[in-house]
Amino acid sequence: SLNSDGTVTAARKEDKKREHEINAMVEQAKSQLTPLVEFIKDEVFHRAPVTSQELVIDDELGILALCDLSSEEAVLEIKTSRCEPERYAEQLYYEARGRASYLLGMEWDLDGEEPSATFTLRRVRAYPGEKPNKKRDRATAAIVDVLESKGFDLVEYVKSTEPVKVRCRECGTEWEETYARVKSGKCSCPTCHPESRPRRGRPRKGEVREPVVRPPRVTPEEALRRRAERYAAKVETKSEGTLVIDQSSYAGAREIVRATCRACGHTMEYRADHLLDRCYCRNCGAGRSL
Numbered sequence: 001s002l003n004s005d006g007t008v009t010a011a012r013k014e015d016k017k018r019e020h021e022i023n024a025m026v027e028q029a030k031s032q033l034t035p036l037v038e039f040i041k042d043e044v045f046h047r048a049p050v051t052s053q054e055l056v057i058d059d060e061l062g063i064l065a066l067c068d069l070s071s072e073e074a075v076l077e078i079k080t081s082r083c084e085p086e087r088y089a090e091q092l093y094y095e096a097r098g099r100a101s102y103l104l105g106m107e108w109d110l111d112g113e114e115p116s117a118t119f120t121l122r123r124v125r126a127y128p129g130e131k132p133n134k135k136r137d138r139a140t141a142a143i144v145d146v147l148e149s150k151g152f153d154l155v156e157y158v159k160s161t162e163p164v165k166v167r168c169r170e171c172g173t174e175w176e177e178t179y180a181r182v183k184s185g186k187c188s189c190p191t192c193h194p195e196s197r198p199r200r201g202r203p204r205k206g207e208v209r210e211p212v213v214r215p216p217r218v219t220p221e222e223a224l225r226r227r228a229e230r231y232a233a234k235v236e237t238k239s240e241g242t243l244v245i246d247q248s249s250y251a252g253a254r255e256i257v258r259a260t261c262r263a264c265g266h267t268m269e270y271r272a273d274h275l276l277d278r279c280y281c282r283n284c285g286a287g288r289s290l
Contacts, residue, residue, distance in 0.1 A: 006030070036119055044102050044121075045071045056095055065094040074100040082107050083120035093126035101126045110285050146185055168192060171223035172230065191218055224251070231272060235259065238279035242287035261286055 001009050006026050010019035041047055054067040054075075069076040075096045077088055083105025092101040101124040109116045136159075144154050147166060155165035155174055163176035168189040177187040194217075218226075228250035235245050242262055249258040250272060257272040266283035268275075280287035 040069075040076065040104075040121070044074050044076055044100075045069075046073070048072060054095075056097060058094055063094050065091065067095045070095070070099070072099075074102060076102045076104060078104045080106055083122055085122055085124040089124055089126050090128060092124050093128050096126055108288075110288055143179075143182055146182060147187075150185065150187065152187070152189070170220060171218050172227045192223075193217070227252075231257075231276075234276060235279055238276065239287040242281060243275075243279060263287075 001011065003009060007023045008019060008026075010016050041050075048071040051070050052068070054070045056065040056067060057063070058065070067075045068078045075092065077092055077095065079088070083103055085103055088103055092103065095101070103122050103124050105120045105122075107118045107120065109118070139160070140154070140157050143157055143164065147154050151169050153167045153169060155167050157164050160179040162179075164179055164182050165174060166177050166182070166187060167174045168191065171189065171191050173189055173191040175190055181187045225247070228245075228247040231250055231253075232245035232247050235243050243259045244262060246258040246260070249256070249269075251257075253273045255272060256269050257275060258267060258269050259275060260267045261281035261283060263281060263286035264284040266281055268282055
């Protein structure tokens with residue numbers, strides 16, 4: 001259980017050692033973070049009252065922005081990754097609404113004898129991104145509705161004169177369709193329904209075409225097995241061999257999957273897409289610096 005002072009209390013007697021370790025780390029973190037907190041109070045907010053999680057609304061563009069910390073004169077966005085002002089300039093623009101903008105980032109060093117984190121605080125020149133294209137948004141929404149009714153996902157849509165990238169939810173195949181075929185609902189998965197794919201062009205006079213050999217239709221079980229193999233290969237690559245996926249536990253990107261660390265033998269269960277985003281062992285940290 002979490003206590004009001006930031007320490008924890010173990011529910012089981014056998015976890016008392018871990019409780020002491022965690023509380024010792026918390027006390028150490030407090031002592032090292034206090035100067036940073038005082039610096040932010042003085043240099044960013046000038047000892048003014050600070051609001052946490054302030055909601056800012058842009059009625060004209062229909063944008064909601066949530067500030068981590070803010071006052072009447074400044075906003076501070078906190079990220080657990082590197083301090084990259086260009087990446088968050090647009091977000092801070094809508095959060096700040098004319099106020100001074102600051103970004104606090106963290107760079108983790110887990111390779112040394114003592115794991116550490118370096119905090120970087122920067123003033124950010126915030127600027128807006130491209131204004132929403134309402135006509136294109138309506139066209140995209142219409143395409144998404146048609147594709148969802150057919151069991152497909154939209155991967156990429158640029159404009160009506162360029163191919164539309166589509167993904168099949170059943171087998172995971174991605175392919176390109178014309179805008180007209182998507183709009184009319186005639187698009188089909190080349191893997192699940194190869195017989196429905198159009199044959200481009202007419203044969204010329206005297207031309208004899210080879211008969212089209214249709215691959216066998218993939219069953220849902222086989223499609224899932226292939227997706228599990230592809231997913232396991234992605235995790236293997238991103239973790240450089242640190243994590244091994246139990247392919248029988250894979251049921252989709254938003255479902256829980258089981259992985260084992262080759263370094264320490266720890267077995268963990270996380271949502272598949274979340275594990276792919278943070279591809280390292282939560283127990284020993286192997287693969288985290290990759």
